[in-house]
Amino acid sequence: xxxxxxxxxxxxxxxxxxxxxxxxxxxxxxxxxxxxxxxxxxxxxxxxxxxxxxxxxxxxxxxxxxxxxxxxxxxxxxxxxxxxxxxxxxxxxxxxxxxxxxxxxxxxxxxxxxxxxxxxxxxxxxxxxxxxxxxxxxxxxxxxxxxxxxxxxxxxxxxxxxxxxxxxxxxxxxxxxxxxxxxxxxxxxxxxxxxxxxxxxxxxxxxxxxxxxxxxxxxxxxxxxxxxxxxxxxxxxxxxxxxxxxxxxxxxxxxxxxxxxxxxxxxxxxxxxxxxxxxxxxxxxxxxxxxxxxxxxxxxxxxxxxxxxxxxxxxxxxxxxxxxxxxxxxxxxxxxxxxxxxxxxxxxxxxxxxxxxxxxxxxxxxxxxxxxxxxxxxxxxxxxxxxxxxxxxxxxxxxxxxxxxxxxxxxxxxxxxxxxxxxxxxxxxxxxxxxxxxxxxxxxxxxxxxxxxxxxxxxxxxxxxxxxxxxxxxxxxxxxxxxxxxxxxxxxxxxxxxxxxxxxxxxxxxxxxxxxxxxxxxxxxxxxxxxxxxxxxx
DNA sequence: GCAGACGTTGTGTTT
DNA sequence: CAAACACAACGTCTG
Numbered sequence: 001x002x003x004x005x006x007x008x009x010x011x012x013x014x015x016x017x018x019x020x021x022x023x024x025x026x027x028x029x030x031x032x033x034x035x036x037x038x039x040x041x042x043x044x045x046x047x048x049x050x051x052x053x054x055x056x057x058x059x060x061x062x063x064x065x066x067x068x069x070x071x072x073x074x075x076x077x078x079x080x081x082x083x084x085x086x087x088x089x090x091x092x093x094x095x096x097x098x099x100x101x102x103x104x105x106x107x108x109x110x111x112x113x114x115x116x117x118x119x120x121x122x123x124x125x126x127x128x129x130x131x132x133x134x135x136x137x138x139x140x141x142x143x144x145x146x147x148x149x150x151x152x153x154x155x156x157x158x159x160x161x162x163x164x165x166x167x168x169x170x171x172x173x174x175x176x177x178x179x180x181x182x183x184x185x186x187x188x189x190x191x192x193x194x195x196x197x198x199x200x201x202x203x204x205x206x207x208x209x210x211x212x213x214x215x216x217x218x219x220x221x222x223x224x225x226x227x228x229x230x231x232x233x234x235x236x237x238x239x240x241x242x243x244x245x246x247x248x249x250x251x252x253x254x255x256x257x258x259x260x261x262x263x264x265x266x267x268x269x270x271x272x273x274x275x276x277x278x279x280x281x282x283x284x285x286x287x288x289x290x291x292x293x294x295x296x297x298x299x300x301x302x303x304x305x306x307x308x309x310x311x312x313x314x315x316x317x318x319x320x321x322x323x324x325x326x327x328x329x330x331x332x333x334x335x336x337x338x339x340x341x342x343x344x345x346x347x348x349x350x351x352x353x354x355x356x357x358x359x360x361x362x363x364x365x366x367x368x369x370x371x372x373x374x375x376x377x378x379x380x381x382x383x384x385x386x387x388x389x390x391x392x393x394x395x396x397x398x399x400x401x402x403x404x405x406x407x408x409x410x411x412x413x414x415x416x417x418x419x420x421x422x423x424x425x426x427x428x429x430x431x432x433x434x435x436x437x438x439x440x441x442x443x444x445x446x447x448x449x450x451x452x453x454x455x456x457x458x459x460x461x462x463x464x465x466x467x468x469x470x471x472x473x474x475x476x477x478x479x480x481x482x483x484x485x486x487x488x489x490x491x492x493x494x495x496x497x498x499x500x501x502x503x504x505x506x507x508x509x510x511x512x513x514x515x516x517x518x519x520x521x522x523x524x525x526x527x528x529x530x531x532x533x534x535x536x537x538x
Numbered sequence: 539g540c541a542g543a544c545g546t547t548g549t550g551t552t553t
Numbered sequence: 554c555a556a557a558c559a560c561a562a563c564g565t566c567t568g
Contacts, residue, residue: 157564157565158544158545158564158565158566159545159546160544160545160565160566161565161566239546239547240546240547241546241547242547243547245547286546287545287546287547288546288547289546292546293546296546359547360547363547367548406563409564410545410563410564411545411563411564411565412545412548412562412563412564413562413563414548414560414561414562414563415547415548415549416548416549417547417548417549418548418549418550421548421549421550422548422549485561488563489561489562489563492563492564496564
């Protein structure tokens with residue numbers, strides 16, 4: 001072993017891939033230019049600090065484990081391997097920099113507040129130890145910071161405005177995977193302490209694991225992308241609102257979990273889509289097209305990059321202040337698929353079992369939890385999704401919850417999804433319900449979406465009596481959704497008054513607002529300022 | 539400052 | 554059976 005060799009480190013966080021990975025690519029380029037001078041160590045840090053920041057359910061732990069296993073395989077094919085290190089980055093790096101004689105550290109940038117703080121601290125450590133750090137923006141097609149600059153310092157808050165900005169930006173050059181390293185660049189003396197974790201090490205509650213319908217990893221991501229792209233007619237015609245939320249097999253690509261972890265490059269997927277569309281003169285367009293779906297992701301990343309409180313109502317510049325109420329029993333019923341609304345319950349059970357539900361299914365259950373029926377804060381729903389979704393993504397989860405609760409980006413709060421009617425359009429017989437709420441399997445089409453319409457005798461015949469075999473509905477949608485529209489109207493009025501500083505005609509006593517606990521997350525100092533503003537709402 | 543157009547994905551009834 | 558409309562009416566952007 002040559003003692004003088006310095007080490008080149010690429011730090012994987014998201015971006016768990018070797019294709020189109022500029023920060024990894026850079027390490028390989030530098031290494032190949034002077035193979036006798038360097039060792040190469042691609043690392044992943046199992047950071048226990050992440051658990052203060054977010055909840056990760058068993059299915060997503062498994063997805064991560066599979067992604068790391070695949071990543072190690074990809075790297076070994078390139079004549080290196082994955083080095084997994086356990087601990088907090090700020091505790092680990094000083095020792096690694098020293099022991100490995102690190103010369104260069106590269107990583108992909110991330111806009112999530114936890115990552116921003118973490119990375120700033122690591123940058124500082126690196127600087128103090130003379131380690132050069134290079135970062136690359138490759139998780140999104142467009143750099144959120146650049147989009148904000150091009151919109152004169154503020155993120156665009158409508159999709160159309162966002163489109164107008166990014167249409168003028170140039171597209172990134174998509175990279176292949178790097179060429180194999182020459183022999184001898186892998187340090188020899190490493191034991192198995194850097195092996196990627198086993199399933200048993202990561203999944204603390206194996207009883208929570210559902211079927212492994214969407215295995216993690218770059219190989220599976222690319223396979224899945226190719227499968228989706230194979231039917232070019234389908235790609236060209238794709239319109240998201242026309243796909244079914246309750247088909248038994250997904251009606252969309254299910255590439256979201258792979259994009260979330262960066263097993264698939266959004267930039268590569270975008271490029272491949274553009275190639276196909278160039279051959280298909282008649283094709284759908286954003287916001288409904290497949291490219292449009294990628295751009296929704298970019299949109300939320302851009303706005304979220306400008307607001308550290310993007311996942312909260314308080315102190316969030318984009319979020320309307322709405323007096324949601326704490327209702328633990330209703331929340332619990334919703335989260336576990338026991339609302340008594342079969343369509344809602346089927347969706348929530350599919351989510352818990354499989355870790356993925358269709359976008360429109362998310363609409364239905366999110367509307368139901370918040371402005372539609374239960375009047376519970378979108379933050380509560382966000383937390384449940386955060387735990388259960390394979391594709392959980394900080395910016396997208398928060399952004400979509402604000403959208404659905406009409407707290408930001410979407411404002412037509414009087415458009416309420418019916419937990420009965422919405423699903424019937426694409427699954428009139430209720431096959432989807434029968435799969436995920438099997439106790440209702442014998443219910444006929446005429447009442448499977450509204451089992452309370454069956455008489456007690458019929459319920460016995462169908463082998464499922466409400467109140468004992470399946471819950472009574474916890475609210476009456478026809479009644480509460482109208483009350484909630486009124487509440488939304490009142491809340492919007494108060495927000496307008498705060499915004500304009502004027503009181504409107506016919507102003508009446510406002511509902512008392514009780515602050516609800518925000519869980520583990522500590523309120524940052526930024527919250528305080530807007531709490532003042534929030535007081536004004538009373 | 540203001541009117542009008544527009545906004546990925548509502549429902550239920552009428553024509 | 555698809556399209557149009559009422560429902561009661563939001564915020565953002567543009568000219």
